[in-house]
Amino acid sequence: MASSSHLITPGSGGGGQGHGDEQDQQAPSPEEAGAGEQLVMPEDGYQWKKYGQKFIKNIQKIRSYFRCRDKRCGAKKKVEWHPGDPSLRIVYDGAHQHGSPSSTGGQGEGNGEGVGNRYELSAQYFGGAPAQ
């Protein structure tokens, strides 16, 4: 990853680990595409750290794995969505052990609302351009 930050490789799919296949991407810097319809993750008030993303070939959907920022908290969150579809399926695992979140953002307390969401899922796989 030398040029940009968010670029997904279609090679990672299901457990069938990688099979020799490398593509050279030497694009000057064709990024910053004005995506109009980005999917945002519904903020539940807790801060999550993404620790993995994989394409589940079983259902042909992309699954993202999020974990609670707190180590004492064994809460985990999984986000599943189909490529080219705005529907998101959020699955929670475990429960939070620390008190309630300080409102939107977990840390930006005084912040009643506004920009609580930040994960642009669709932009992660198709660069914001739905093929189907």
Add this chain to the structure above:
DNA sequence: GCGATTTGACCCCCC
């Protein structure tokens, strides 16, 4: 300097 995010590979569980 820290925190977050991303990607590849490895591990573990389930069937």
Add this chain to the structure above:
DNA sequence: AGGGGGGTCAAATCG
């Protein structure tokens, strides 16, 4: 008991 697939960790990079 083994394999496949899903799940997790770790390293690197960017802000």
